[in-house]
Amino acid sequence: MSQFQPTERTQVKRLPKRGRYDRETVYQILDTCFVCHVGFNVDGQPYVIPTNYGRAGDTLYLHGSAASRMLKTLSEGVPVCVTVTHVDGIVLARAAFHHSVNYRAVVILGTAPLVDSPAEKMEALRIFTEHVMKGRWDDVRQPTEQELKATTVLALPLEEVSAKVRTGGPLDDEADYSLPVWAGVLPLETVPKEPVPDSQRKSDPPVPDYLKHYRH
Ligand SMILES: Cc1cc2nc3c(=O)[nH]c(=O)nc-3n(C[C@H](O)[C@H](O)[C@H](O)COP(=O)(O)OP(=O)(O)OC[C@H]3O[C@@H](n4cnc5c(N)ncnc54)[C@H](O)[C@@H]3O)c2cc1C
Numbered sequence: 001m002s003q004f005q006p007t008e009r010t011q012v013k014r015l016p017k018r019g020r021y022d023r024e025t026v027y028q029i030l031d032t033c034f035v036c037h038v039g040f041n042v043d044g045q046p047y048v049i050p051t052n053y054g055r056a057g058d059t060l061y062l063h064g065s066a067a068s069r070m071l072k073t074l075s076e077g078v079p080v081c082v083t084v085t086h087v088d089g090i091v092l093a094r095a096a097f098h099h100s101v102n103y104r105a106v107v108i109l110g111t112a113p114l115v116d117s118p119a120e121k122m123e124a125l126r127i128f129t130e131h132v133m134k135g136r137w138d139d140v141r142q143p144t145e146q147e148l149k150a151t152t153v154l155a156l157p158l159e160e161v162s163a164k165v166r167t168g169g170p171l172d173d174e175a176d177y178s179l180p181v182w183a184g185v186l187p188l189e190t191v192p193k194e195p196v197p198d199s200q201r202k203s204d205p206p207v208p209d210y211l212k213h214y215r216h
Contacts, residue, residue, distance in 0.1 A: 002023055003021045003022050003023065004021045004023065004161040005021070006019070006162065010162040012162055019163070019164055020163040020165055021161070021162060025165065026106055026161055026163050028104075029086065029104045029106045030053075030055045030106055031131075032086065034053065034131055034132045035050055035052060036050070036051060036053045037050050037051075037085075038062065038070060038081075038082050040073055040080050040081070042078075049070045051064065052128070052131075052132060053082070053128070053131070054124070054128035054130070054132070056127045059155050059157055059158065060082065060155075060156040060157075061124045061155055062082075062156065063124070063151055063153045063154070064152055065150065066151065066152045071152040071154060074111070074112045074154055075112070075154060078111070079109070080109070080111060080112055080156065083105060084105065084106045085103060085104075085105045086103060087101060087103055088103060088188060088189075089101070089185045089187040090186045091170050091185050092182065092184055092186065093170035093176075093183055094170070094172045094179045094181045095173060098171055098173070100166065100170065100171075101166065102167055102168070103166050104165045105163065106163045107164075108158060108160070109161075110160055111156075114152065114153070115154065115155050121148060121151070122143065125153065128153075133210065133214070135208065135209070136210065139210075169184060170183050192214045192215070195211050
């Protein structure tokens, strides 16, 4: 898969060896998460709002209520910065200074125009739903025309994109390796637990396979 072209704005400056621009890495980071943070500026005040997303090809879809300040602002063409972060471990060094985190992160810069056509909007919502829970869309009632109208969908093209990845153990100063301090990595992972059925249920269908075998 090809590379995203680093720009002056997406060039990783600190520890540039950790910067990645290949689509394979970027897609892998985006597709194994579904929460992003959306940064934008309104009247000189930056806001960073957590929200869900979906990806298809080189498009990241955001959605929400037509009344959302975030979505209204972005649909006006305000520049946006979207970040997606995985925390893979806490890196415990012998020196406080060298503590770190193992992570995979993506930063996307651009503008996110409205998805106008109802057919494209419906497809974007399918992609969005499937991104969060693969297999869910075909199982549930599809959005009505009214629900579709009440939902804003934005499409952010993946053009100006960077990824940054840290892996491995602590990097201590040579003199500190003999210190009697435990050092290493505490790996962290998001793990699904037992699904909890809704107490309001009027029918009792079995837990679907996509839920039983859920793994993002
Ligand atoms: C969970 C986590 C914890 C971190 N903790 C710290 C910390 O405590 N202190 C600290 O200084 N840094 C921390 N970082 C790293 C931080 O994200 C930046 O990479 C770092 O601050 C310096 O980058 P820079 O000078 O290259 O950034 P900038 O000059 O701000 O960035 C230049 C460009 O590089 C790209 N870029 C920078 N960082 C990232 C990234 N993480 N992922 C994808 N693209 C990126 C972007 O396109 C950005 O526009 C952490 C990262 C993660 C994911």
